[in-house]
Amino acid sequence: MSGPALRPLEEPLITLEGVSKVYPRVNRPGERLRAFIALLAGREPRDGALVLDDISLEVRAGESLGIIGENGAGKSTLLKILTGVISPSRGQARSNARMAALLELGAGFQPEFSGLDNVRMKGALLGMSPREIDDKLDQILEFASIGEYIHEPVKHYSSGMVVRLGFAVVTASNPQLLITDEVLAVGDESFQKKCVRWLERFLADGNTLLMVSHSMYLVQKLCRKALWIHQGRAREYGEVFDVTQSYLAWHESRNAFERNQRNQETGDSGLYRLESFRFSEGVEGREQAIRQGDPLQVELKLYSPDGRPPAGLVGIVRADGTPIYGVASEVEGVVPRRVDDSHFALSIRFESLPLLPGNYAIHGHAMDPEGMRLCDTAELRFRVRGDSRELGFVRLEHRWITED
Amino acid sequence: MSSGIFTQLVLRAIRSDYLNNLSGFAWLILQPLMLLAVYAFVFTVIFKARIPELEPSAFVPFLAVAFWPWTAFSESVLRASNVVTANAALIGKVAFPTELLPLSVVTATFLMHLVGYLAVLIVLQLTGTEIHWLGLLPAAIILVFLYLFAAALALIFSALHVFVRDLGQMLPPLMTFWFFMSPILYSPSLLPEGLASLVRWNPIAWFVGRLRDALMFDGFSPEWSDLIVPAAVLLLGLLALGFFRRMSGHFEDFL
Numbered sequence: 001m002s003g004p005a006l007r008p009l010e011e012p013l014i015t016l017e018g019v020s021k022v023y024p025r026v027n028r029p030g031e032r033l034r035a036f037i038a039l040l041a042g043r044e045p046r047d048g049a050l051v052l053d054d055i056s057l058e059v060r061a062g063e064s065l066g067i068i069g070e071n072g073a074g075k076s077t078l079l080k081i082l083t084g085v086i087s088p089s090r091g092q093a094r095s096n097a098r099m100a101a102l103l104e105l106g107a108g109f110q111p112e113f114s115g116l117d118n119v120r121m122k123g124a125l126l127g128m129s130p131r132e133i134d135d136k137l138d139q140i141l142e143f144a145s146i147g148e149y150i151h152e153p154v155k156h157y158s159s160g161m162v163v164r165l166g167f168a169v170v171t172a173s174n175p176q177l178l179i180t181d182e183v184l185a186v187g188d189e190s191f192q193k194k195c196v197r198w199l200e201r202f203l204a205d206g207n208t209l210l211m212v213s214h215s216m217y218l219v220q221k222l223c224r225k226a227l228w229i230h231q232g233r234a235r236e237y238g239e240v241f242d243v244t245q246s247y248l249a250w251h252e253s254r255n256a257f258e259r260n261q262r263n264q265e266t267g268d269s270g271l272y273r274l275e276s277f278r279f280s281e282g283v284e285g286r287e288q289a290i291r292q293g294d295p296l297q298v299e300l301k302l303y304s305p306d307g308r309p310p311a312g313l314v315g316i317v318r319a320d321g322t323p324i325y326g327v328a329s330e331v332e333g334v335v336p337r338r339v340d341d342s343h344f345a346l347s348i349r350f351e352s353l354p355l356l357p358g359n360y361a362i363h364g365h366a367m368d369p370e371g372m373r374l375c376d377t378a379e380l381r382f383r384v385r386g387d388s389r390e391l392g393f394v395r396l397e398h399r400w401i402t403e404d
Numbered sequence: 405m406s407s408g409i410f411t412q413l414v415l416r417a418i419r420s421d422y423l424n425n426l427s428g429f430a431w432l433i434l435q436p437l438m439l440l441a442v443y444a445f446v447f448t449v450i451f452k453a454r455i456p457e458l459e460p461s462a463f464v465p466f467l468a469v470a471f472w473p474w475t476a477f478s479e480s481v482l483r484a485s486n487v488v489t490a491n492a493a494l495i496g497k498v499a500f501p502t503e504l505l506p507l508s509v510v511t512a513t514f515l516m517h518l519v520g521y522l523a524v525l526i527v528l529q530l531t532g533t534e535i536h537w538l539g540l541l542p543a544a545i546i547l548v549f550l551y552l553f554a555a556a557l558a559l560i561f562s563a564l565h566v567f568v569r570d571l572g573q574m575l576p577p578l579m580t581f582w583f584f585m586s587p588i589l590y591s592p593s594l595l596p597e598g599l600a601s602l603v604r605w606n607p608i609a610w611f612v613g614r615l616r617d618a619l620m621f622d623g624f625s626p627e628w629s630d631l632i633v634p635a636a637v638l639l640l641g642l643l644a645l646g647f648f649r650r651m652s653g654h655f656e657d658f659l
Contacts, residue, residue: 026658029569036567039654080656084499087653103497112420121416124408125498 011096013177013208014059014082019091021052021077051077053232054091061097061176064209066219066240068247069229075212078229079103079181082210097208100126100175102166109162111155115146118154119169126173136172143194144168160187171198177208184218196221216244241387249359249383252319272310273303277364277378280347292357292386292395297349300364302336304344309336311367312346313374319359319381324393326363330371354395357386406501413508418516429519436520437527440468455591462620465533468524469619470588470612473547476517477554477608478579484509484558485565485575492659502652503645506558514551525619539618546618550611553637559644563651566658588612607633 024035025048035048052074059065067075080086081093083101108125109118119140123133133140141150144164146157154162163186170178184195199222203209213219219226219240226243228236236243282296283289290296300312315326329336329346336344359381366376388395444464447453454460484506488495491505529535565571586608592600603609610633618624 023657032567032569032658035658039567039651080496085496086656099499101497101499108494108498110416113416117416121409121412124412125500127408129408130411 012058012060013097014057014095014210015093016055016057016081016088017092019052019055019057019078019081019088019093020050021074021081021086022048022050022089024048051232052081052088052229055229055234056091057227057234057237059177059208059210061208062203062206063225064203064223065211066223066226066244067210067212067229068214068216068219068226068244069235073229074232075229076103076181079179079210079212083179095177097177098127098175099177099179100170100173101179102170103179103181109154109166112153114153115150115157115165119150119165122166122169123173126169126175128173133172140165140168140172143171160191163187164191167195175207177210178202179210181212182214185213185215216248220244241389245357249319252359253381255320271305272366272368272375274364274366274376274378275301275303275343277301277380279380279382281349282353283382288380288382289385290353290382292355292384292388293352295349295351296353296362296382297347298362298364298380299345299347300336300366301339302344302346302366304342304369307341308369309338309344310369310375311371312336312348313363313365313367313371314348315363315365316355317361317363318393319361322393324355324360328367328371330367330369353384355384356388356390356393356395357384358393359383406504409500410504410508410511413504414512414515417509417512421512421516432516432519433523436472436517436524440464440524440527443467443471453589456593457591462533465528465535465620466591466616467589468528469616472517472521472524473550473611473615474583474586474588474608476514476521477550477611478583479517480510480513480554481557481561482575482579483513484554485561486572487558488562488566488655489569489659496656496659502655503559503648506562506648507555510551510555510558514547514554518547533620536619536621539624542618542624543615546611546614549634549637552641553607553611556637556641556644559641559648563648563655566651566655582606582608586612607636 024031024038026032026035055078067078069075077086079101080103081088082095083099083103084093084095085101085103087093108122110121113121119137120130120133124130128136144150144161144167146161146165149157149161154165157165163184167184167187178199184192187195196218199209203222209222211219211222223240225238226236226240226247227234228243228247236246277300278298279288280297280299282294298314300314302310302312304310311328311330313326313328316324318324327348334346336346339345360383361379361381364378364380365374367374447463447467448460452460453463455463455466458466487505487509488502495502495505525535561571561575585603586606587595587603588608592603592609592613595603610629614624614630
């Protein structure tokens with residue numbers, strides 16, 4: 001595959017400057033009328049839902065940008081502003097590109113009409129002349145692989161067929177800039193692969209892609225940059241791996257937070273206590289980060305009411321609570337060092353931490369001397385930094401074998 | 405690019421009306437002729453309607469020449485008035501010049517009624533009315549301006565309908581009122597003095613009057629109103645387009 005074709009970079013294809021979007025309240029006719037009068041007078045609607053707040057963005061030819069965020073974060077609104085379907089309440093949006101947008105499967109399709117009629121309409125909406133559509137009809141039908149159904153009304157199509165047909169017209173319209181909103185998720189496996197192959201070639205030819213997706217896999221595969229929209233604001237913008245990582249980490253920690261809240265309600269306290277639990281080597285900085293492969297050491301200070309040495313248990317979990325590794329001192333025959341009559345201390349060291357980049361937590365527990373009962377729990381969060389593209393949580397020792 | 409969309413939208417509007425019917429385009433001609441027969445029966449046999457300054461037999465052509473242009477006008481305005489709200493799904497998902505929606509409906513409606521109008525004129529000629537075919541040229545120009553007038557109103561109402569949904573209920577009776585306030589079923593000479601001067605301000609009176617002058621009477625001589633009404637229509641059209649475009653960026657918020 002050849003590298004991206006060189007294009008003059010004089011002007012970005014898309015520029016957003018301080019774009020905000022307020023959806024006016026229009027539930028009651030009176031509100032509708034008031035908003036209309038405000039529009040006529042050129043005033044901003046006084047109250048409404050702020051969906052996007054001060055987003056600035058530049059997309060240049062040849063870039064590929066993934067837009068990620070929770071449901072309702074404003075991603076789709078952003079795409080609508082980018083494509084010109086709606087105008088921003090504040091700020092400016094400019095674009096100069098032969099643009100094709102696939103905001104929803106079958107947008108512009110009329111269910112009563114046949115697939116062929118809808119291909120003509122969709123093609124026209126994408127800026128194709130009737131001749132161009134006729135010339136590329138075979139190519140479109142081939143890509144959509146719909147067969148004789150093309151003469152049936154679209155209302156008889158499955159959602160997969162609709163999206164195949166829609167995507168097929170888009171591929172034929174030969175856009176410079178493609179904007180898609182979570183569309184590929186609908187097709188079946190083989191069609192998704194076909195689309196991804198097409199998109200990769202599309203990007204390799206120096207074209208530009210803007211996509212919204214909840215599939216971090218797709219975003220990482222297709223995009224080089226990512227924008228994380230959170231509650232209408234740009235929370236992070238940068239290299240795709242950095243942004244998707246912190247997005248996933250945020251999700252994981254939110255899930256874990258919810259789980260912790262549940263755990264605290266049930267409560268668990270016992271005789272043996274964990275007096276302190278801290279990192280003694282490895283993590284640094286305010287965000288408690290460690291580089292992949294660096295040593296990590298944590299120290300447990302344990303309290304024992306009866307003077308017998310308690311057991312310590314240490315476990316590493318992903319930020320969402322998925323256990324990765326845990327080990328108890330008692331199992332390995334280790335007895336904590338006695339500090340005084342009722343206090344003990346114990347450290348555990350991972351010489352070269354094999355965790356892959358992401359957010360994690362290390363749990364420390366105090367157990368009874370027999371290692372039977374979990375009495376106290378503490379948690380430390382940390383982040384592993386790195387730019388590994390391996391998958392999963394942990395790097396397993398391995399080698400590739402190529403000779404016979 | 406937008407011409408392709410426009411063509412597709414016009415075709416779609418025509419097809420959704422006629423092509424799904426059994427005999428398709430035949431209705432384009434049959435329907436107006438059946439209506440013509442009904443009117444001829446009701447107004448000449450039952451009402452014995454006549455125009456004072458014309459022969460009794462001239463009432464049906466007098467009505468027909470004005471009635472089909474009016475039907476094209478009012479039907480296209482009414483049909484276009486909710487076209488933006490009806491295509492909410494399209495507007496929210498695809499970026500294209502939204503004004504093509506009302507304009508395509510008006511165009512499709514006029515094209516369909518034009519076919520019927522020609523059929524009616526031919527049948528009138530065959531049944532003994534003298535149609536001045538040379539008058540077709542001025543008549544065509546008048547119809548173009550009627551089309552532009554309908555397009556202007558369609559732009560305004562379809563944009564307004566997004567914000568004021570009551571328009572959908574208000575417009576049909578208003579159109580009926582407008583129909584009876586226009587000299588379509590009657591000659592302006594039948595009106596009492598006060599009302600006659602009022603009807604002169606009704607642009608439809610100019611359209612139907614001039615169409616009759618062109619097609620029924622030989623005397624089509626230019627008048628001042630021939631400049632004023634078309635100029636006013638053009639001005640209204642520009643204003644309507646400006647209004648529509650200003651509003652179209654906000655449609656999505658209200659749909």
